[in-house]
Amino acid sequence: MLDVLVVGAGPSGSRTAWNFAKEGYKVTLIDRAEIIGEPCQCAGLITPRTFEYLGYERPILQEMDGARLWGPKDSFLEFQASETKALVIDRPDLDRSIAEKASEAGANVLHGHTYLGHEKIEGGIEAKIRNKSEKFSIQTRLLVGADGPLSRVAKNAGISGKREILTAFGADVKGYKGKDTHVDLFVGSELAPRFFGWGIPTGPDEGRIGIATTLPHKPMPFFRDYFLKGAPSKLLGGAKIINLISGLIPFGVASPSYTDNIILTGDAAGMAKPTSGGGIYSGLISADAAFEVASKALNSGDLSSVNLSEYQTLIVNRIGGELTKGSYLRKAFLSLNDDQLAEIISILDEPKVKKAIEKTGDLDYASLAAFSVLKTQPKLIKFAPHLLKPFI
Numbered sequence: 244m245l246d247v248l249v250v251g252a253g254p255s256g257s258r259t260a261w262n263f264a265k266e267g268y269k270v271t272l273i274d275r276a277e278i279i280g281e282p283c284q285c286a287g288l289i290t291p292r293t294f295e296y297l298g299y300e301r302p303i304l305q306e307m308d309g310a311r312l313w314g315p316k317d318s319f320l321e322f323q324a325s326e327t328k329a330l331v332i333d334r335p336d337l338d339r340s341i342a343e344k345a346s347e348a349g350a351n352v353l354h355g356h357t358y359l360g361h362e363k364i365e366g367g368i369e370a371k372i373r374n375k376s377e378k379f380s381i382q383t384r385l386l387v388g389a390d391g392p393l394s395r396v397a398k399n400a401g402i403s404g405k406r407e408i409l410t411a412f413g414a415d416v417k418g419y420k421g422k423d424t425h426v427d428l429f430v431g432s433e434l435a436p437r438f439f440g441w442g443i444p445t446g447p448d449e450g451r452i453g454i455a456t457t458l459p460h461k462p463m464p465f466f467r468d469y470f471l472k473g474a475p476s477k478l479l480g481g482a483k484i485i486n487l488i489s490g491l492i493p494f495g496v497a498s499p500s501y502t503d504n505i506i507l508t509g510d511a512a513g514m515a516k517p518t519s520g521g522g523i524y525s526g527l528i529s530a531d532a533a534f535e536v537a538s539k540a541l542n543s544g545d546l547s548s549v550n551l552s553e554y555q556t557l558i559v560n561r562i563g564g565e566l567t568k569g570s571y572l573r574k575a576f577l578s579l580n581d582d583q584l585a586e587i588i589s590i591l592d593e594p595k596v597k598k599a600i601e602k603t604g605d606l607d608y609a610s611l612a613a614f615s616v617l618k619t620q621p622k623l624i625k626f627a628p629h630l631l632k633p634f635i
């Protein structure tokens with residue numbers, strides 16, 4: 244019997260497998276994809292903190308130290324920070340690098356292997372797996388569900404709670420006329436209802452663009468409009484799509500995110516940030532917390548849900564507070580109409596407010612900028628008094 248079977252070789256699953264393999268546990272990591280990291284379902288924007296947390300770096304395509312916000316009614320705002328706030332990376336390369344670390348540490352990494360379901364057996368779990376040529380079973384003491392937003396592990400374990408799921412559609416384009424080192428963000432009901440659109444320069448004349456929305460709004464028509472109208476046209480005039488990207492972004496931490504002999508990490512546990520949709524950094528945090536709790540449980544021979552429950556406390560303490568604040572900010576954002584959005588953008592453009600954002604803006608901890616902005620300009624609270632109160 245294995246000690247640990249990890250389903251999903253995204254950042255959180257591979258990090259979990261790496262953690263256990265380094266400590267000598269018998270680990271198998273499976274992914275249904277033939278090539279780990281493919282198809283890419285990400286804009287590839289991370290904070291420098293993410294590499295620090297990971298413990299090593301990968302090549303960077305661009306460093307970002309500014310942003311432009313394009314809003315309704317021609318509202319516009321540009322930020323310029325004094326340091327690098329985000330890095331643009333090759334996301335499939337990152338995924339493969341973490342899976343390689345797991346493999347080098349001794350994990351058995353199986354590509355093209357799909358988890359189909361599981362049942363509880365004496366002392367653990369029996370998981371049903373399929374590859375190109377056969378169906379077979381793997382017995383394991385611990386099953387880790389790191390299988391993304393629609394986690395089948397969570398569903399079969401009966402711990403997939405209700406959550407908001409965004410659908411995203413994007414593309415890598417040639418001929419992107421963005422501003423070097425600046426991320427472009429687009430908000431407003433015409434362009435990307437209930438979330439935002441993005442444009443990220445990835446090299447000379449190249450960029451990644453995309454939008455995410457929630458049902459009943461489907462992202463594809465909005466993406467088509469965004470691309471064809473050029474939103475705004477000077478950024479995309481003459482641009483050509485190189486390849487398309489699509490995916491789901493789940494919001495809302497699963498509670499519980501564990502049960503007897505099972506733990507969820509990353510998007511499967513709802514770790515994406517409700518402000519930006521980013522989930523790589525928070526997914527890594529959940530992977531480490533899962534390892535800390537489950538390794539103790541493996542050593543004690545007690546993998547009952549009671550013994551794994553400390554996991555929920557760890558994720559809440561380490562990142563849950565920020566995710567909760569993010570969900571307040573998201574609700575406040577959802578309550579705004581286009582006129583209010585345009586008014587807010589003009590207030591954010593006041594020099595002292597802009598300065599506060601440039602100083603405290605942080606993709607991983609968006610609440611920091613919210614606190615400093617509301618402190619600098621308390622009149623913003625009128626837009627969502629109940630939701631923004633915790634920030635003053």
Ligand SMILES: Cc1cc2nc3c(=O)[nH]c(=O)nc-3n(C[C@H](O)[C@H](O)[C@H](O)COP(=O)(O)OP(=O)(O)OC[C@H]3O[C@@H](n4cnc5c(N)ncnc54)[C@H](O)[C@@H]3O)c2cc1C
Binds near residue numbers: 489526
């Ligand atoms: C369009 C888009 C843009 C994004 N941009 C960013 C960004 O710029 N920065 C950021 O931090 N985050 C971004 N995110 C979010 C980020 O991609 C996720 O939060 C992150 O991938 C979560 O990592 P994970 O390891 O939990 O799951 P995933 O990376 O989703 O990995 C899950 C893995 O499980 C595998 N799998 C699923 N089901 C099975 C099964 N039954 N059997 C075997 N394997 C299975 C999948 O093949 C996949 O490899 C974006 C998301 C989208 C959709």
